[in-house]
Amino acid sequence: MQSYTKNEDVAWVVPPQDYADTRPATFGIPEPRSCYLTMRDGCRLAIDIYIPTADASQAARLEREAPAQFPAIVLFTPYYRRFKLKAGGTGERAPNTAKFRDFFVPRGYAVIVIDVRGTGASFGTRDSFRSPRERDDSREVVDWIIKQPWSSGVVGATGISYLGAASDFLASTGHPAVKAIAPLFSVWDTYTDNYFPGGIPLKALTQSYDDLMVALDHDRRDMLHRFVYYANPDFEGPQPVDEDSDGALLQAAIHQHLGNFRQTEFMPEFRFREDPLPYDAAFSSATFSPYSLAEQIPRDVAVLSVSGWMDGGGYMNGAISRYLTLSKNPRHLLLGPWDHGARIDVSPWRTTQMADFPWLAEILRFFDHYLLGHDTGLDAEDPVHYYALHAEKWRSSAQWPPYEKRLDSTLHLTPAASLEPAPSSGTSHQAYQVDFAIGTGAGTRYERIAAINSTTYYPDWQGRTDLMCSFTSAPLPAAVELAGHVVADLWISSSEPDAGLFVYLTEVEADGAERYVTEGMLRLLHRKVSHCPSSYKTSWPFRTFSRQDASPVTPGEFERISLALLPTAWQFQRGSRLRISIAGADKDHCGQVPHGRPPLLKIGTGGAYSSRVDFPLRQGDRQQEPSQAINEASR
DSSP, rough: OOOTTTTTTHHHSSSSSHHHSSSOOBBBBOEEEEEEEEESOOOEEEEEEEOOOOHHHHHHHHHHHOOOOOOOOEESSSOOOOEEETTTOOOOOOOOTHHHHHHGGGGGGEEEEEEEETSSTSSSSSSSSSSHHHHHHHHHHHHTTTHHHHEEEEEEEEEETTHHHHHHHHHHHHTTTTTEEESSSOOOOIIIIIIOGGGOOOOHHHHHHHHHHHHTTOOOOHHHHTTTOOOHHHEEEEEOTTTOOOSHHHHHHHHHHTTOEEEEEEEEGGGSOOOOOBBBTTTGGGGGGGEEEEEHSSSOOOEEEEEEETTTHHHEEEEEEEHHTTTTSOOOEEEEEEESOOOOOOOOOOSSBBBSHHHHHHHHHHIIIIIIIIOOSSGGSEEEEEETTTTTEEEEEEESSSSOTTTEEEEEEESSSEEESOOOSOEEEEEEEETTTTTOOOTTTGGGGGTTTOOOTTTTTTTTTGGGGEOOOOOSSOOOOEEEEEEEEEEEEEEESEEEEEEEEEEEEEOOOEEEEEEEEEGGGGOOOBBBHHHHHHHHOOOOOOOOOOOOTTTTEEEEEEOOOOOOEEEETTTTTTEEEEOOOOOOTTTSSSTTTEEEEEEEEETTTOOOEEEOEEOOOOOOOOHHHHHHTTT
């Protein structure tokens, strides 16, 4: 991928970097003030306050005028608003939020960072993941902000992952001061976007996240060094607030954190989506998922959803569903060549490892437009921007999905293990014995969301699909581009009453190199497809994952299964072949389905059991010779 250069992208009327150039840094960043805010129930939250400081020329003007007032951007974090450094120590003290502080404060925004209850220097106990109590806290924090002399009375919210979902929850309080949110790399549905994609538990994620939160919440520095984001040996736990000069309040707060919930015990309680806890009929996976409160987000709140093509097991679905659901709000969607948090450019054809697209500039433009009321030109842009891998270009669209599939973009599974434009006439199937020892290795889309530092994605994909039930197309006569969800429409039978179904899409290049493109998974127990509710719109087959809709399969009986792969935008090159591979396990990330009983799967390949795959394709914009494509892919 070529480094991002302003003016080279036709996807924008005003490219993000061009806009950023019109908004140079004109304010200074002060050392934060910190204090405790007392909530309705007496719980005290630690808060850091960064108010833009004037330079010398501005200071003289401000002496003659009323004190400057700024819109506020709030970030609610469970990952420490700020670390304390040991004497003589060095390093960024706010690794979780520094990029927002450093970009927005110099451009005239107050940035407010809050340790959510039960974390950092805040008091209280966490009773759940994204607790409803945190939602109520966020409204009280905004009440406090708009009363401050430096506040313009207008508030926005943003943040990555947990912080992004917190901005959804803040908007759902209906606070009139909240005018815009930018949820970044964050879920819409915690069940399917995060911990149970396709209804299958991500066991490795649950354990890793629990370890991280114990290390932070209990101030276990002996554990924290395992996580690269927080491995600075100069860190000495959370920073006490200014009034806590001897750290006594901090120690009292950390003692309360010992009662926090444990993710390894909490998340397995939610085997079915929206199934209530046995001791609390009002609490389910919907309780800590933003979609459940979508209808409470006022229609004048602007929303910018951001994700990347390797953003975990469903965060990009979350960004898309948020965009589709909030159709009456001012809304924008940005999908890039990124992993979770846009730390890495995931394109195999990148020229820089770190993501170099100025996505903060796009967020700045969004907030300038909706919080400051500036004429940013945002109204002239398409609401959707996405990056096409291997084309290595940004695209824009007035809708999502950006284009419907062409009539000739359906391929059928055949008895010859091929993908063909026409189905086979005779009824047939391929048998596949599930091997629970199969996995996808490390360096996948799942490591980063478990706080594991991945830098190269699927580097060892070559040969992995040989162990699966694979079907491969003829070489492509011309380049084609995919954008959206590939949907596998399969006839499947299982020897067991439940099974995990994993479907992978690979590009096999003209020289035989295999490139992982995307994947989808489904627990057959949850195979029933339903209509989308108004609070949860999708452009792919929707499932409730509820206990009511769950049912075992009849062993040996074929059923039609519709499974959407995770969305992507990818240009397949002339001479490449498409490969669909089916497996029944990913030992490296997912729990076994069913336990200790690897099923024998049969995949229909013709006649009454003709399986197919629908690809949302259009003609590609690179019509090079195969040798040229090979040369580019190997760079």
